Amino acid sequence: xxxxxxxxxxxxxxxxxxxxxxxxxxxxxxxxxxxxxxxxxxxxxxxxxxxxxxxxxxxxxxxxxxxxxxxxxxxxxxxxxxxxxxxxxxxxxxxxxxxxxxxxxxxxxxxxxxxxxxxxx
Numbered sequence: 001x002x003x004x005x006x007x008x009x010x011x012x013x014x015x016x017x018x019x020x021x022x023x024x025x026x027x028x029x030x031x032x033x034x035x036x037x038x039x040x041x042x043x044x045x046x047x048x049x050x051x052x053x054x055x056x057x058x059x060x061x062x063x064x065x066x067x068x069x070x071x072x073x074x075x076x077x078x079x080x081x082x083x084x085x086x087x088x089x090x091x092x093x094x095x096x097x098x099x100x101x102x103x104x105x106x107x108x109x110x111x112x113x114x115x116x117x118x119x120x121x
Contacts, residue, residue, distance in 0.1 A: 004116035010104040018109070020083055020117045025067060030120060032060065032083040034100065043103055049081045050099045058086050087118055 003021040010016060017035040022028045036043070046062035060081035065071045070078055079100070096109040 001116065001119045001121065004113065004120060006113050006116070008107060008109065008113070010107040012104065014104065016104070016107060018113070020120055022120060026063060026082070029082060029084040030087055030117070031063065032081045033078055034081070035078045036103070037077065043077065043079045043100070047079070047101055051086055052097045053094045058089070060086060083117065090114065090118065093118065
């Protein structure tokens with residue numbers, strides 16, 4: 001699998017597109033792009049993405065400003081995060097909870113999406 005693209009809803013019923021892919025900009029690391037609907041909000045950068053699964057927690061680095069295309073996009077409705085380290089630390093397709101300060105408080109990610117992310121090569 002080369003990439004994963006899924007639409008998920010946060011606990012406020014807002015829809016987000018999550019795209020995971022290997023980025024040549026970041027030495028082929030696995031990157032997670034979170035996309036909201038332009039006009040609904042603006043995502044300030046840098047803002048790390050908090051990920052929780054059970055008692056485990058991770059903070060994913062905001063890489064958005066290193067992507068010239070996204071950095072110059074006036075809509076500011078997308079953000080990119082380094083997903084590589086998280087995926088290397090997961091040994092199962094566990095459900096995850098994402099939170100992005102000032103944007104969404106909880107976005108549940110089901111195991112089938114985690115499985116897709118883990119299968120990207």
